[in-house]
Amino acid sequence: MMMFYWVSLFIVSISFAGLLFRLVKGPTVADRVVALDAIGVTLVSIVALLSLIIETEFFLEVILLMSILSFIGTAAFAKFLERGEIFDRDPR
Amino acid sequence: MRNSWREGRFSIEILVDILIILLIGTGVLFSAVTALGLVRLPDVYTRTHAASKSSTLGVLSILLGTFVHFWFNEGIFNTQMVIAIAFLFITQPVAGHLIGRAAYMTGIKVAEETVRDDMGPAIEKRKNNQQEELENE
Numbered sequence: 001m002m003m004f005y006w007v008s009l010f011i012v013s014i015s016f017a018g019l020l021f022r023l024v025k026g027p028t029v030a031d032r033v034v035a036l037d038a039i040g041v042t043l044v045s046i047v048a049l050l051s052l053i054i055e056t057e058f059f060l061e062v063i064l065l066m067s068i069l070s071f072i073g074t075a076a077f078a079k080f081l082e083r084g085e086i087f088d089r090d091p092r
Numbered sequence: 093m094r095n096s097w098r099e100g101r102f103s104i105e106i107l108v109d110i111l112i113i114l115l116i117g118t119g120v121l122f123s124a125v126t127a128l129g130l131v132r133l134p135d136v137y138t139r140t141h142a143a144s145k146s147s148t149l150g151v152l153s154i155l156l157g158t159f160v161h162f163w164f165n166e167g168i169f170n171t172q173m174v175i176a177i178a179f180l181f182i183t184q185p186v187a188g189h190l191i192g193r194a195a196y197m198t199g200i201k202v203a204e205e206t207v208r209d210d211m212g213p214a215i216e217k218r219k220n221n222q223q224e225e226l227e228n229e
Contacts, residue, residue: 004113008120008154018127022139030136030195037187038126038143041180045123045154049116052158057168063155064176071183078190082197 002053009049016042033077040070108164115157122150135203136195144188151180 019042023035044066051059129142159173196211 001109004116008116011120012123012154015123015127018131022130028136028195028198028200030191030198030200031139033191033194034136034139034143034188035130037191038130038147041147041151041184042123042126044176044180045119045151048154048158052161055166057162057166057170060158060162060170060173064172064179067176067180067183071179071187074187075190078187078194081191081194 005049005053009046009053012042012046012049016046029081033074033081036077037070037074040066040073044070105165108160112157112161115153115160119150119153119155119157122146122153126150134205136200137192137202140188140192140195144185148180148184151184152177155180 016039019035019039023032023039026032026035044063047059047062047066051057123146126142126147129146130139133139133142155173155177159170159177162168162170162173202209
């Protein structure tokens with residue numbers, strides 16, 4: 001069982017490297033934001049697998065925090081790309 | 093071994109392990125598919141498609157496997173995991189949609205292989221409607 005967790009962590013880490021490639025190379029800013037969003041989600045699964053390997057339940061609190069922070073970051077980036085500012089009073 | 097079989101603990105543990113392996117295997121497969129799509133696909137919109145759908149399913153399966161492991165093997169019912177699973181299930185497609193919309197509004201071109209584009213005519217129509225309303229006032 002522990003071997004299976006290690007192999008899963010290895011494959012997820014390889015896919016993490018692929019996402020990093022897109023983050024570095026991506027021709028436009030939107031590509032990089034897509035890669036950052038996917039990196040946040042992949043970090044969540046890496047933390048879950050690590051908590052399975054180390055056999056502790058204290059990492060599980062990190063998962064909720066990371067998913068919330070990743071979504072807020074992505075929403076802020078999308079708004080910044082669209083309008084050029086994050087907080088505005090212009091109702092549209 | 094025969095004693096534990098008769099008590100029923102052995103078979104339950106094996107069943108739970110099979111369930112965990114199925115869930116985490118699915119999640120790892122979809123994570124790999126996400127990375128493959130982000131590296132290989134041609135433009136932002138198709139990459140958003142890969143990143144939002146398959147990464148959502150992948151992380152959901154891995155979190156469900158972790159949740160089942162901690163519930164049945166360790167006896168810990170972690171409520172935060174349930175909240176995290178629901179939150180990711182709701183917000184991850186929304187994030188993909190936000191990025192795609194922002195990319196279109198910024199004026200990033202679609203790939204050459206694209207067959208049809210419904211967003212451009214819709215934006216034109218909306219702009220024309222707004223102008224007509226302004227003229228009527």
